[in-house]
Amino acid sequence: MRKQIGSILYVRLRCPEIYPASVVYLADYVHKKRPHVEQWVLDMMRVPEREEMAALLEEIEKHDPDAVAFSWRNLQPFSPNEDDDSLSQAFTFYHSSNMVKKAGAAGKGLQRVMAYNSRIKQNLSLLHAVHRHFPDKQIVARGPAFGLFLDRITERAPEGTIAVASEGESALVKLIDGEDLSDERTAIKQNGKLVFGEKKEYLDLWNESTPIDFAYIETIFPDFDYYMQDKFRDWYEVSVLTKRGCPYKCMFCAYGYIDGYKVRYRQPEVVVDEIESLVKRYGVQKLWFCDSQFYPSKHSLPIVESTLDGIIDRRLDIRWASYLRIDNFTPSLTHKLVESGLRQLRLSITSGSPQIIKGLKIGMRLDNFYRSCRFLVDAGYEGQINLDLSLNAPGETPETILETSETVEKIASIFKPGQVRPFIIFLAVQPKTKLADYAVSKGYLKPDFDPLALSPFTIKGLIHNPAPLGRPIGKAVMDAMENHPDNVGWTVLNELKELYST
Numbered sequence: 001m002r003k004q005i006g007s008i009l010y011v012r013l014r015c016p017e018i019y020p021a022s023v024v025y026l027a028d029y030v031h032k033k034r035p036h037v038e039q040w041v042l043d044m045m046r047v048p049e050r051e052e053m054a055a056l057l058e059e060i061e062k063h064d065p066d067a068v069a070f071s072w073r074n075l076q077p078f079s080p081n082e083d084d085d086s087l088s089q090a091f092t093f094y095h096s097s098n099m100v101k102k103a104g105a106a107g108k109g110l111q112r113v114m115a116y117n118s119r120i121k122q123n124l125s126l127l128h129a130v131h132r133h134f135p136d137k138q139i140v141a142r143g144p145a146f147g148l149f150l151d152r153i154t155e156r157a158p159e160g161t162i163a164v165a166s167e168g169e170s171a172l173v174k175l176i177d178g179e180d181l182s183d184e185r186t187a188i189k190q191n192g193k194l195v196f197g198e199k200k201e202y203l204d205l206w207n208e209s210t211p212i213d214f215a216y217i218e219t220i221f222p223d224f225d226y227y228m229q230d231k232f233r234d235w236y237e238v239s240v241l242t243k244r245g246c247p248y249k250c251m252f253c254a255y256g257y258i259d260g261y262k263v264r265y266r267q268p269e270v271v272v273d274e275i276e277s278l279v280k281r282y283g284v285q286k287l288w289f290c291d292s293q294f295y296p297s298k299h300s301l302p303i304v305e306s307t308l309d310g311i312i313d314r315r316l317d318i319r320w321a322s323y324l325r326i327d328n329f330t331p332s333l334t335h336k337l338v339e340s341g342l343r344q345l346r347l348s349i350t351s352g353s354p355q356i357i358k359g360l361k362i363g364m365r366l367d368n369f370y371r372s373c374r375f376l377v378d379a380g381y382e383g384q385i386n387l388d389l390s391l392n393a394p395g396e397t398p399e400t401i402l403e404t405s406e407t408v409e410k411i412a413s414i415f416k417p418g419q420v421r422p423f424i425i426f427l428a429v430q431p432k433t434k435l436a437d438y439a440v441s442k443g444y445l446k447p448d449f450d451p452l453a454l455s456p457f458t459i460k461g462l463i464h465n466p467a468p469l470g471r472p473i474g475k476a477v478m479d480a481m482e483n484h485p486d487n488v489g490w491t492v493l494n495e496l497k498e499l500y501s502t
């Protein structure tokens with residue numbers, strides 16, 4: 001039997017500014033299940049970078065917690081999309097014929113790789129400092145980053161660390177109770193070796209999840225108020241979870257692995273109560289439903305509609321966004337989406353070629369997609385539509401690129417001029433996906449590739465853009481980012497259309 005835990009200090013590790021959903025949901029759950037456990041949150045985002053170590057040691061001295069629970073969100077260095085300057089640097093480095101620009105891009109790229117590696121080192125040094133200065137404290141670590149890189153990070157963590165790689169609620173309660181963790185997706189570092197556990201059961205969100213008790217969260221998270229200022233910044237959204245899991249197995253996506261393939265819902269009433277608290281207590285106006293997928297399939301229709309009905313009936317004046325598949329929309333659902341405040345759509349169409357869509361196992365038919373676009377117009381949706389396109393997906397040919405260009409034009413013609421923005425985002429090769437297996441089988445990546453040991457060479461393998469189309473596509477994107485930064489998607493599609501239609 002493990003030692004029981006009576007108090008926890010959560011340490012939210014630095015990441016780009018975002019609502020602290022992980023610790024909020026976790027601490028709320030622990031408080032409701034084990035109210036005797038004392039909890040505190042130290043948010044590294046609110047501590048100057050050079051003072052992280054001192055702040056951590058000071059907080060531990062102050063509270064003397066039994067466990068120090070690190071929450072680590074991101075490990076991916078950058079998103080290979082047209083809005084990310086790193087992509088332009090990478091493509092300039094690989095595809096430019098101008099040696100001066102190439103050298104400049106190499107320098108900047110190297111700086112980024114160094115900053116990325118140093119962030120990982122800095123985070124790990126915090127874990128090691130706890131082990132060194134307070135060897136009696138149980139170190140536990142988790143966060144989305146651990147979901148995909150569990151063994152790679154845990155082998156660099158201090159002896160005794162318990163790393164959790166899926167949702168944290170049940171694992172943390174077992175840890176508090178001193179129970180065995182072998183039925184949770186965990187890695188425990190013991191005598192320098194990793195001992196793995198296997199997740200047996202996911203959390204029953206329907207029966208176990210309740211609206212967040214924000215009054216309690218404020219008592220343990222001194223800076224929580226800071227994350228409620230969404231009205232001041234257009235891009236900022238507060239996150240609300242409505243479900244976990246996604247039934248699809250899109251080749252490039254790890255969400256099913258992270259959250260499970262079975263969709264588990266929070267009760268609509270619970271979700272709407274939580275939103276109401278955010279609106280009434282803090283004046284929140286912009287939300288992101290932080291599900292893997294807000295509307296996974298027709299099976300979700302009654303519950304999704306009921307959540308939207310709740311927002312509409314209670315007149316909650318919000319604008320929201322989420323990852324959203326549109327191919328199974330119905331007219332009634334579409335009206336409710338728009339009426340409840342859908343503010344922007346980011347549609348991962350990925351390709352406009354049926355053959356590529358099928359190969360990527362996206363499970364979507366283009367005629368259903370067009371039909372849903374028409375429902376959106378009928379429902380009066382006037383927001384922006386980003387069409388995420390991953391050019392050079394497995395199986396891409398000049399012909400499929402032309403098909404994609406035609407599909408995008410057809411979609412754009414359904415909406416008002418300027419409403420649709422094709423958005424170039426390359427497939428990022430992530431561990432635990434079929435795309436990673438494919439990249440290894442094709443020799444684009446080594447079988448033992450370590451996503452944490454980044455160098456300009458491994459970055460190339462992690463952006464899926466292989467030869468022979470890699471160079472013309474890379475160059476088109478590089479030129480468009482340089483010369484038409486506000487219109488990259490259309491510029492790239494037009495250039496490739498011209499190149500391949502002759």
Ligand code: B12
Pocket residue numbers: 015016017018019021022023025026069070071072073074075076077078079080140141142143144145147148164166167168169171172237238239241254255258259288289290291292430
């Ligand atoms: C929604 C989402 C977004 C939204 C967030 C919007 C918003 N305002 O919230 C948007 C689109 C903005 C976004 C952006 C990005 N995202 Co994102 N995102 C997600 C997604 C789908 C859900 C995350 C979430 O909020 N879940 C709900 C909360 C409650 O769950 P959670 O954070 O996982 O926390 C639970 C557990 O992790 C655990 N836990 C957490 N901490 C701890 C600590 C301990 C000790 C324990 C025991 C447990 C524990 O318990 C919590 C409750 O169960 C995940 C994929 C997924 N399915 O998980 C990717 C994900 C988190 N994102 C990821 C990335 C990389 C990014 C970006 C860096 C992409 C980019 N380059 O632009 C940016 C960074 C944003 C930022 N500022 O940090 C990665 C992170 C891992 C990695 N590969 O590095 C993920 C896993 C997806 C992926 N591609 O692999 N993202």
Ligand code: SF4
Pocket residue numbers: 246247248249250253254255256292293325348362
């Ligand atoms: S891309 Fe979307 S639909 Fe496909 S598996 Fe991932 S979350 Fe599900």
